[in-house]
Amino acid sequence: MKNTFGQSLGVTIFGESHGTAIGAVMDGLAPGIEVDEAFIARQLDRRRGLSTVSTKRREKDEFRIVSGYFEGKTTGTPLCIVIENEDTRSKDYSLTKDLARPGHADYTAYMKYHGFQDYRGGGHFSGRITTPLVAAGAIAMKALNKKGIYLGTHILICAGVRDRDFGDYQADFPILCDNIISMLDDEKRQEATERMKDAAKDGDSVGGVLQTAIVGLPAGVGEPWFDSFESVMSHALFSVPAVKGVEFGEGFGFADMRGSEANDCFTMNGDRIETVTNHNGGINGGITNGMPVLFNCVVKPTASIYKKQNTVDFIKKENAELQIKGRHDPAIIGRAAVVVDSVTALTVYDMLAMRFGTDYFKG
Numbered sequence: 001m002k003n004t005f006g007q008s009l010g011v012t013i014f015g016e017s018h019g020t021a022i023g024a025v026m027d028g029l030a031p032g033i034e035v036d037e038a039f040i041a042r043q044l045d046r047r048r049g050l051s052t053v054s055t056k057r058r059e060k061d062e063f064r065i066v067s068g069y070f071e072g073k074t075t076g077t078p079l080c081i082v083i084e085n086e087d088t089r090s091k092d093y094s095l096t097k098d099l100a101r102p103g104h105a106d107y108t109a110y111m112k113y114h115g116f117q118d119y120r121g122g123g124h125f126s127g128r129i130t131t132p133l134v135a136a137g138a139i140a141m142k143a144l145n146k147k148g149i150y151l152g153t154h155i156l157i158c159a160g161v162r163d164r165d166f167g168d169y170q171a172d173f174p175i176l177c178d179n180i181i182s183m184l185d186d187e188k189r190q191e192a193t194e195r196m197k198d199a200a201k202d203g204d205s206v207g208g209v210l211q212t213a214i215v216g217l218p219a220g221v222g223e224p225w226f227d228s229f230e231s232v233m234s235h236a237l238f239s240v241p242a243v244k245g246v247e248f249g250e251g252f253g254f255a256d257m258r259g260s261e262a263n264d265c266f267t268m269n270g271d272r273i274e275t276v277t278n279h280n281g282g283i284n285g286g287i288t289n290g291m292p293v294l295f296n297c298v299v300k301p302t303a304s305i306y307k308k309q310n311t312v313d314f315i316k317k318e319n320a321e322l323q324i325k326g327r328h329d330p331a332i333i334g335r336a337a338v339v340v341d342s343v344t345a346l347t348v349y350d351m352l353a354m355r356f357g358t359d360y361f362k363g
C-alpha cells in the first residue's frame with residue numbers, strides 16, 4: 001500500500017480530499033536547491049483551473065513547507081509540504097457513498113480498503129491529491145531549469161479539436177503557462193473551450209490527448225531494460241488519475257509507417273550529434289539520445305457527470321440509479337496538463353540523480 005515513487009528522489013503523497021490536510025514528502029533532494037515559493041504558488045493556481053470549465057471547488061491552496069527547507073534553500077533532509085483542506089462539502093457525497101460512480105474509484109477503493117476508506121470527495125483517489133504533486137513538481141522543475149532542462153505540456157486534442165504541434169519550444173512553453181486551456185493555437189483553444197461548455201450544459205464531460213516535450217536532456221539517461229526511460233516515465237504518468245494511455249514519439253502511429261519513414265537519421269550539427277527527424281521521441285533503447293523527449297498521454301472524460309447513470313449499491317448488492325452532486329470539471333485535461341508536467345519533472349529529476357548522483361542538483 002505504498003504511495004511513494006522514485007529511487008534517488010522518493011516522493012510520498014498523503015491525504016484525502018475532505019480530510020484535514022494533504023501533502024507530499026520529498027526524500028533525497030540535493031541540498032542547496034533554491035525553492036521559488038512564488039513559482040510553486042503559480043503552478044498550484046494553474047492546477048486549480050478556470051471557473052467556467054473547471055471545478056467550482058475553491059481552495060486557496062496555501063502551502064507550508066514544514067521541513068527540509070532553510071533560508072530559501074533545500075537542506076537535503078526530507079522536505080514536507082502541507083496544504084490544508086478548507087472548501088469541503090462532504091454532505092454532497094454521504095447520500096450516495098455506497099453507489100459506485102461509473103468510471104471512478106469508489107467500488108475499487110471499497111474492495112481494497114474494506115470499507116475503512118474516507119469516501120468523502122473521492123478520498124485519496126480525488127484529483128485534489130494531485131495538488132501536493134504539483135507543489136513538489138515545481139521544486140523539481142526549477143532544479144531542472146538550472147541545468148538547462150525545460151519541459152511543457154499542451155492539449156494536443158480536446159473533444160475532437162486538434163491543436164498545432166510544438167514548434168519553437170522556447171516560444172511555445174510560455175504560451176502554455178499563460179493559459180489553463182493549454183493549447184498553442186488561440187482559435188483552437190476557443191473552439192475546445194466551447195465544446196467543454198457544451199458538454200457541461202448536457203451534464204456531460206470530454207477528454208483528450210496531452211503532448212509533452214522535454215528539451216535540454218543530455219544523451220545517455222535511462223536504463224536498457226526494466227528501468228528504460230519510457231518504462232519509468234510511463235509508471236509515473238499512469239499514476240496521474242484519468243491518464244489511460246501513454247505513447248512515445250510516433251507511438252501507435254508507428255504501426256502505419258515503413259522503417260524508412262520511422263527511422264531518425266543521424267547528422268552532425270557542429271560537434272553535436274542530432275537526428276534529422278524525431279519520430280522516436282528522443283529515446284533509443286530506453287536511453288535518451290539528446291533530442292527533445294516527446295510523449296502523449298490520453299486523459300479520459302471526467303468520470304463524475306451530472307447525467308443520471310445506472311450503477312450498483314455495492315453494500316446492498318442491488319442495482320441503483322445515480323444522480324451525482326459535488327463539484328466536477330466537464331474536462332480535467334487542462335488541469336491534468338499541469339500534473340503531467342509535475343510528475344515529468346519529478347521523474348526526470350530522479351533519473352538524472354540516478355545517472356549523475358544525488359549532488360548533481362546541489363546549489
Ligand SMILES: Cc1cc2nc3c(=O)[nH]c(=O)nc-3n(C[C@H](O)[C@H](O)[C@H](O)COP(=O)(O)O)c2cc1C
Pocket residue numbers: 055103104105125126127128130240241242243300302303304305327328329332335336339
Ligand atoms: C487534476 C485532476 C482533477 C480531477 N478532478 C476530477 C473531478 O472533479 N471529478 C472526477 O470524477 N474525476 C476527477 N479526476 C479524475 C479522477 O480522480 C479519476 O478518474 C479517478 O480517480 C479514477 O481513476 P482512473 O480514471 O485513473 O481509473 C481528476 C483528475 C485530475 C488529474
